[in-house]
Amino acid sequence: MQLPKLPLGDAVEALVDWIEQYFGWLLDAVSAGLGFLIGGLQGLLLAIPAPVLILLAAVLVWFVTRRDIKLAGLTALGLLLIWDLQLWNLAMLTLALVLVSTIVALAISIPLGIAAAGSDAINAALRPVLDFMQTMPSFVYLIPAVIFFGLGNVPGTIATVVFAMPPALRLTNLGIRQVPTELVEVADAFGSTPRQKLFKVQLPVALPTIMAGVNQCIMLALSMTVIASMIGAGGLGYQVLVGIQRVDIGMGFEAGLAIVIIAIILDRITQNLVPQYENR
Amino acid sequence: MKLEGSVIFEKASIEDTTSPQPIISVRNLTKVFGQNPEKALELHRKGRSKHEIYAETGSTLALNNVSFDVMPGETFVLMGLSGSGKSTLLRCINRLIDPTEGEILIDGEDIVGMGQEELRETRRRKLGMIFQNFALLPHRTVLDNVAFGLEIQGVPVEERQKKAEEILRMVGLGGYGGSMPGELSGGMKQRVGLARALTSDPDILLMDEAFSALDPLIRRDMQDELLDLQQRLVKTIIFVTHDLDEALKLGDRIALMKDGSIVQVGTPEEILTNPENAYVEKFVADVDLTRVLSASDVMRRPEPVARCTAGPRVALHLMEEHDIGSVFVVDRWRRLRGLVTLDDTLKAVQAGRGLEEIITTDVPTVALDTPLTDIISVIAGSRYPVAVVDDENRLQGLIFRGTILAALARKGEDINATA
Numbered sequence: 001m002q003l004p005k006l007p008l009g010d011a012v013e014a015l016v017d018w019i020e021q022y023f024g025w026l027l028d029a030v031s032a033g034l035g036f037l038i039g040g041l042q043g044l045l046l047a048i049p050a051p052v053l054i055l056l057a058a059v060l061v062w063f064v065t066r067r068d069i070k071l072a073g074l075t076a077l078g079l080l081l082i083w084d085l086q087l088w089n090l091a092m093l094t095l096a097l098v099l100v101s102t103i104v105a106l107a108i109s110i111p112l113g114i115a116a117a118g119s120d121a122i123n124a125a126l127r128p129v130l131d132f133m134q135t136m137p138s139f140v141y142l143i144p145a146v147i148f149f150g151l152g153n154v155p156g157t158i159a160t161v162v163f164a165m166p167p168a169l170r171l172t173n174l175g176i177r178q179v180p181t182e183l184v185e186v187a188d189a190f191g192s193t194p195r196q197k198l199f200k201v202q203l204p205v206a207l208p209t210i211m212a213g214v215n216q217c218i219m220l221a222l223s224m225t226v227i228a229s230m231i232g233a234g235g236l237g238y239q240v241l242v243g244i245q246r247v248d249i250g251m252g253f254e255a256g257l258a259i260v261i262i263a264i265i266l267d268r269i270t271q272n273l274v275p276q277y278e279n280r
Numbered sequence: 281m282k283l284e285g286s287v288i289f290e291k292a293s294i295e296d297t298t299s300p301q302p303i304i305s306v307r308n309l310t311k312v313f314g315q316n317p318e319k320a321l322e323l324h325r326k327g328r329s330k331h332e333i334y335a336e337t338g339s340t341l342a343l344n345n346v347s348f349d350v351m352p353g354e355t356f357v358l359m360g361l362s363g364s365g366k367s368t369l370l371r372c373i374n375r376l377i378d379p380t381e382g383e384i385l386i387d388g389e390d391i392v393g394m395g396q397e398e399l400r401e402t403r404r405r406k407l408g409m410i411f412q413n414f415a416l417l418p419h420r421t422v423l424d425n426v427a428f429g430l431e432i433q434g435v436p437v438e439e440r441q442k443k444a445e446e447i448l449r450m451v452g453l454g455g456y457g458g459s460m461p462g463e464l465s466g467g468m469k470q471r472v473g474l475a476r477a478l479t480s481d482p483d484i485l486l487m488d489e490a491f492s493a494l495d496p497l498i499r500r501d502m503q504d505e506l507l508d509l510q511q512r513l514v515k516t517i518i519f520v521t522h523d524l525d526e527a528l529k530l531g532d533r534i535a536l537m538k539d540g541s542i543v544q545v546g547t548p549e550e551i552l553t554n555p556e557n558a559y560v561e562k563f564v565a566d567v568d569l570t571r572v573l574s575a576s577d578v579m580r581r582p583e584p585v586a587r588c589t590a591g592p593r594v595a596l597h598l599m600e601e602h603d604i605g606s607v608f609v610v611d612r613w614r615r616l617r618g619l620v621t622l623d624d625t626l627k628a629v630q631a632g633r634g635l636e637e638i639i640t641t642d643v644p645t646v647a648l649d650t651p652l653t654d655i656i657s658v659i660a661g662s663r664y665p666v667a668v669v670d671d672e673n674r675l676q677g678l679i680f681r682g683t684i685l686a687a688l689a690r691k692g693e694d695i696n697a698t699a
Contacts, residue, residue, distance in 0.1 A: 186409075189409040191432055204420075277418035
């Protein structure tokens with residue numbers, strides 16, 4: 001015998017239709033905004049001649065790592081290799097996609113993390129959602145992204161944002177909750193308003209932990225580039241995908257290596273952005 | 281309960297020659313931690329004990345109907361073992377913890393009933409707080425830490441930094457404004473904590489085990505300095521400690537706490553000579569036992585000492601400058617090598633010999649935890665001061681005959697010296 005099948009699929013389709021009908025304008029606005037940001041950032045990165053940008057990146061790394069000349073040199077070498085492999089334009093698109101995804105993800109996750117740290121109710125409500133987001137295979141995010149935004153860089157960015165958000169949110173929440181009680185008491189004892197307490201004590205003290213979240217967010221966004229290329233996001237990820245489809249090992253390897261180089265550089269920059277202070 | 285000891289009266293009269301009003305007045309304060317304060321209070325009114333209430337409701341009765349007054353300019357010590365409720369009581373005064381029942385009048389205004397805005401204003405203007413583990417903001421410079429209170433009040437940058445620098449100089453840390461807290465020693469950190477509390481010029485200082493995390497010698501320095509500052513500034517201080525020694529040294533009056541209640545309030549003399557019940561007596565009884573005190577409690581800073589690499593002239597100079605007949609010699613790692621006497625050093629200077637050749641290695645030493653009873657016998661049989669060394673033979677402090685007598689005098693029946 002067979003159970004009558006619940007019309008779950010039909011219900012979801014009806015929901016999608018309903019959203020498209022009533023919130024189409026919102027989807028269009030998000031799509032236009034993200035498209036503008038990605039295009040603008042990519043245009044900006046490409047407007048700077050590659051050698052100049054490589055030099056700037058090396059100087060930036062040298063500066064944030066507090067004069068680590070070796071790391072700055074490796075940064076320059078790595079980027080030169082990408083340029084030499086003629087992957088520069090694709091790499092800049094990937095960088096633009098990763099940066100925009102990260103910025104959007106942080107713009108959502110850090111305020112939510114702060115809210116979760118301030119309220120046990122919000123924290124309890126967010127936790128299952130975060131668990132769901134982190135355990136769901138990342139491919140699944142591609143489906144709603146495609147449904148609402150079609151194919152291209154924008155749906156790729158949306159899927160990436162959803163995938164990259166949870167760690168930044170969790171670590172913001174954790175960082176603020178781990179601020180020593182005495183330091184929170186200092187803020188209160190000296191008559192801080194809740195806003196002063198947040199900006200002068202809690203956030204600065206939690207900053208190293210929050211930056212670990214930012215770092216994770218960027219790394220996840222980069223790891224999503226290949227998967228997002230399945231729904232038309234461009235850049236190095238797409239190059240890897242094409243390499244897989246054509247069984248072109250060389251092509252896939254070169255693009256993959258370029259992604260790794262970008263990942264390492266972004267990782268070192270974000271890890272060193274905030275100095276670690278000794279507590280108490 | 282006696283409200284004014286003679287000492288307090290003198291201090292208060294510096295500011296106010298008319299009959300003084302209490303600056304802090306705590307009335308029937310009760311605090312219950314836990315889910316069900318109402319039920320706990322009800323059981324409490326029926327006369328159940330703290331333990332019975334916890335067993336029945338899961339709530340803890342942290343403060344039990346506490347009342348006391350503090351006069352302007354008085355140093356009022358809350359003393360008790362851990363879990364006695366002293367820190368909770370302190371935190372109720374600036375409402376870091378909200379009391380369950382009762383009132384706390386500060387300058388006649390009940391802080392318990394205040395709204396958020398009014399509470400903030402009172403905390404900013406009237407209440408400074410100093411924390412056990414210093415609680416300096418690790419991402420700010422010392423100067424910005426000290427200026428924190430004024431920053432919260434919206435004082436412009438230049439003005440608050442000028443004030444902060446002035447206060448830093450006052451606590452002996454002028455020139456350290458640009459350092460980060462992580463670069464300072466414990467004693468220096470707590471000076472910063474003290475400076476931070478003083479910068480907004482509050483009438484009342486709440487000090488929560490402020491010196492408990494410091495080494496014994498540094499702790500004594502800080503106590504002396506607080507007494508010194510207090511003479512100049514005349515603040516009202518509520519000082520929480522578990523150390524009776526500290527309480528006797530600093531307090532104009534002491535409140536002994538047990539299980540959330542105040543067991544006795546009185547001047548140091550009253551507490552020592554007239555303990556009100558067995559608990560207080562037991563607490564106080566330990567005090568004059570030489571057995572309880574160890575070398576680290578009574579030792580003095582090891583100064584002067586000569587480095588073994590220094591010449592006899594340096595040693596001679598040290599002895600002349602400090603007017604002493606012998607000086608201890610240490611190596612580069614402050615490990616004790618021995619002692620040189622004035623006579624030997626004079627001869628060495630004349631004969632042109634080195635310091636190494638005249639060191640007497642046969643000097644009395646004791647460990648940090650050697651009880652006072654044992655030290656007395658050591659010092660009685662020696663012509664020299666006793667050196668206190670740690671496990672690695674590093675010189676930590678010196679004990680002179682006078683040191684022990686002074687320590688005993690402080691702790692014995694005659695405690696007038698401290699009061």
